[in-house]
Amino acid sequence: MAREIAIDPVTRIEGHAKVTIHLDDDGQVEDARFHVTQFRGFEKFCEGRPLHEMPAITARICGICPVSHLIASSKACDMLLAVGIPEPARKLRRLLNLAQILQSHALSFFHLSSPDLLLGMDAPEQERNVFHLFSSHPDLARDGIRLRKYGQQIVEWLGGKRIHPAWVVPGGVSRPLSEKLRDRMLEGLPEAREVTLRTIQAYKNLTEDFREEIRSFGNFPSMFMGLVTPQGNLETYDGRLRFMDAQGDIVADQVPGSDYRDHIGEAVEPWSYLKFPYYKPTGYPDGIYRVGPLARMNIVDACGTPLADEELAEFRELQRGPALSSFHFHYARLIEILFCVERIEQILNDPDILGQRVRAQAGPNAAEGIGVAEAPRGTLIHHYRADENGLIQQVNLVIATCHNNLAMNKSVRQVARRFVSGDALDDGALNRVEAVVRAYDPCLSCSTHAAGRMPLHLQLIGPDGALLDEAKRG
Amino acid sequence: MSTPSSPIRGPVEAPRQIRTLKIDGFDVSGRAEQTILQVALEHEIDIPRLCHVEGLSAIGACRLCLVEIRATGRLVPACVTRIEEGMEVITDSKRIQKYRRSLLELLFAERNHICAVCVANGNCELQILAEELGMDHVRVPYLNPDVPVDASHKQLAVDHNRCILCTRCVRVCDEVEGAHTWDVEGRGVDARIITDMRQPWGDSGTCTNCGKCVELCPTGALFEKGTCVAELERREFLPYLTAMRRTEQ
Numbered sequence: 269m270a271r272e273i274a275i276d277p278v279t280r281i282e283g284h285a286k287v288t289i290h291l292d293d294d295g296q297v298e299d300a301r302f303h304v305t306q307f308r309g310f311e312k313f314c315e316g317r318p319l320h321e322m323p324a325i326t327a328r329i330c331g332i333c334p335v336s337h338l339i340a341s342s343k344a345c346d347m348l349l350a351v352g353i354p355e356p357a358r359k360l361r362r363l364l365n366l367a368q369i370l371q372s373h374a375l376s377f378f379h380l381s382s383p384d385l386l387l388g389m390d391a392p393e394q395e396r397n398v399f400h401l402f403s404s405h406p407d408l409a410r411d412g413i414r415l416r417k418y419g420q421q422i423v424e425w426l427g428g429k430r431i432h433p434a435w436v437v438p439g440g441v442s443r444p445l446s447e448k449l450r451d452r453m454l455e456g457l458p459e460a461r462e463v464t465l466r467t468i469q470a471y472k473n474l475t476e477d478f479r480e481e482i483r484s485f486g487n488f489p490s491m492f493m494g495l496v497t498p499q500g501n502l503e504t505y506d507g508r509l510r511f512m513d514a515q516g517d518i519v520a521d522q523v524p525g526s527d528y529r530d531h532i533g534e535a536v537e538p539w540s541y542l543k544f545p546y547y548k549p550t551g552y553p554d555g556i557y558r559v560g561p562l563a564r565m566n567i568v569d570a571c572g573t574p575l576a577d578e579e580l581a582e583f584r585e586l587q588r589g590p591a592l593s594s595f596h597f598h599y600a601r602l603i604e605i606l607f608c609v610e611r612i613e614q615i616l617n618d619p620d621i622l623g624q625r626v627r628a629q630a631g632p633n634a635a636e637g638i639g640v641a642e643a644p645r646g647t648l649i650h651h652y653r654a655d656e657n658g659l660i661q662q663v664n665l666v667i668a669t670c671h672n673n674l675a676m677n678k679s680v681r682q683v684a685r686r687f688v689s690g691d692a693l694d695d696g697a698l699n700r701v702e703a704v705v706r707a708y709d710p711c712l713s714c715s716t717h718a719a720g721r722m723p724l725h726l727q728l729i730g731p732d733g734a735l736l737d738e739a740k741r742g
Numbered sequence: 743m744s745t746p747s748s749p750i751r752g753p754v755e756a757p758r759q760i761r762t763l764k765i766d767g768f769d770v771s772g773r774a775e776q777t778i779l780q781v782a783l784e785h786e787i788d789i790p791r792l793c794h795v796e797g798l799s800a801i802g803a804c805r806l807c808l809v810e811i812r813a814t815g816r817l818v819p820a821c822v823t824r825i826e827e828g829m830e831v832i833t834d835s836k837r838i839q840k841y842r843r844s845l846l847e848l849l850f851a852e853r854n855h856i857c858a859v860c861v862a863n864g865n866c867e868l869q870i871l872a873e874e875l876g877m878d879h880v881r882v883p884y885l886n887p888d889v890p891v892d893a894s895h896k897q898l899a900v901d902h903n904r905c906i907l908c909t910r911c912v913r914v915c916d917e918v919e920g921a922h923t924w925d926v927e928g929r930g931v932d933a934r935i936i937t938d939m940r941q942p943w944g945d946s947g948t949c950t951n952c953g954k955c956v957e958l959c960p961t962g963a964l965f966e967k968g969t970c971v972a973e974l975e976r977r978e979f980l981p982y983l984t985a986m987r988r989t990e991q
Binding site: 657 | 858859861890891893894896899901944967968969970971972973
């Protein structure tokens with residue numbers, strides 16, 4: 269008899285989702301889907317708002333990565349104003365974005381994913397959480413908190429507050445950085461670097477235990493996308509898009525963000541509020557590509573900072589061609605934390621960032637604005653149209669997690685096929701399905717621009733559509 | 743014989759009529775033509791208000807300055823009620839607080855006041871009053887009306903979502919600037935401030951672009967274009983302007 273298993277809600281991710289696993293008559297997994305169950309409507313209610321409010325409004329899409337939205341939104345608004353922003357402002361925005369990526373990656377790795385990695389996928393549910401880590405691995409838990417704090421502290425010092433700072437504005441930033449705060453940021457750097465290096469070492473020692481997961485956790489050929497510098501190095505603030513295929517060949521390079529629609533299409537499915545972007549030349553649903561840390565580590569020629577480049581060389585040893593297993597998101601995330609620490613140091617030592625001219629003033633000078641930046645979870649695109657008075661007419665947001673939607677669905681299917689069978693749901697199998705979703709560090713609140721609580725729901729559904737078993741968490 | 747002319751030129755000033763009264767138990771006095779609000783403020787007794795601004799005519803629109811007259815137990819707006827001899831006024835009590843909070847809740851429910859993304863966040867009289875009066879929730883349903891933003895003016899914009907119809911803009915434009923660009927159309931919840939005969943602000947033939955309306959707006963309804971969230975700043979210009987004019991006369 270065929271059946272459906274539901275994991276609802278999926279836990280330790282940002283947002284609300286459920287997973288359904290469809291079993292065939294023999295109790296084998298036929299299909300599995302990752303459903304995003306929240307809806308918010310930012311693209312609609314931003315219509316009619318003055319463009320200068322857009323960064324602050326869209327920052328409310330997310331409490332974890334408001335900075336990414338501030339950055340992409342402000343860049344789209346810079347284009348609506350048709351201004352080049354002052355150099356100190358550009359560097360300060362870049363600094364803010366790096367601090368944000370650092371803190372978000374620390375949250376994802378230490379708080380959300382490390383319980384799976386350190387305590388094991390089969391550890392009892394009651395123990396597999398960050399609180400238990402404090403008793404089992406107190407040093408690592410403390411490291412995680414301190415590292416995240418450092419990133420958040422920079423965001424606060426620059427923006428005035430940690431969550432939804434209104435400091436990034438169309439045309440630049442609202443006030444310059446003081447020498448005193450710059451020095452305090454520099455003071456925290458050595459510890460952040462130490463913690464990061466220590467964690468990378470600890471992670472590498474762990475991966476031996478996860479060979480099976482590495483083999484089956486979203487391990488499939490797909491394309492990858494991300495921003496790169498003109499030299500092809502890792503870029504988070506400016507840069508142009510690069511697309512790489514599963515063999516590691518670059519199929520499109522130095523694509524200006526404003527041409528994203530030539531390469532990315534967006535499909536919708538009735539069973540999820542999350543759209544399904546795809547690589548246009550390949551078409552839907554085969555044009556599957558991944559973004560985020562894994563994609564960035566795959567597509568770049570180099571990180572551009574010494575320590576991160578050393579790690580990248582090791583990362584490249586994992587596999588010939590691009591690393592395809594989504595399990596490697598974790599390693600990629602740690603390398604990026606190291607990159608952030610190094611780049612933050614470079615920027616802080618640049619005297620330019622103390623410049624007092626940080627804002628270009630202008631009225632609405634263009635009808636269309638597109639801002640692209642790398643958020644912690646991948647490439648973030650804000651696309652606005654505005655009327656001659658600067659009121660927003662149309663909004664399209666393509667969020668990092670959206671890009672990964674096809675890949676997440678495929679990963680869930682793969683893990684379910686490998687670990688789930690029969691009609692009963694054992695906890696380890698169920699957790700592996702969640703853990704593969706977690707590897708992508710999806711931010712569903714962002715990607716649906718939606719509202720509500722964040723739990724996961726797993727359903728086991730028979731071929732006749734009957735619900736056979738389900739598990740809810742949250 | 744001609745009548746000897748008076749040594750004092752100009753109209754003879756009538757002797758000032760002084761009234762004494764009690765506000766919150768304190769003995770105070772004021773001139774007969776003064777309002778309860780004026781006398782209270784002169785004696786450093788603060789009364790919440792949103793539509794009243796010293797230097798403009800008083801209209802009693804917002805009702806937040808409601809005070810209780812002890813003898814009758816009636817609630818009257820302090821900004822348009824003249825003082826009387828022997829009056830006892832109570833400016834703060836549980837009952838008054840309840841009414842003021844309810845008034846604020848109605849103001850918040852009527853339009854779309856989203857403080858977090860408002861230009862006036864942190865510098866908004868409505869927001870500050872809500873904090874001061876402990877309005878921590880709104881018990882009536884929000885109306886969520888669909889109201890527009892007029893950004894047709896070169897430098898200034900009006901967001902009707904945030905307008906509380908205090909009409910400070912209407913009065914300052916008429917009484918101080920003398921342009922009378924602003925007015926009010928419609929009634930009740932349909933009332934809107936308009937420029938000229940309800941044409942876009944940018945097309946107004948009377949607006950002098952002076953910006954006095956923006957300076958006096960208690961919320962973020964009127965703002966300079968290009969202002970981002972929480973960036974609104976205000977200058978207190980009206981007391982100086984009115985004082986200068988008095989000196990000129």
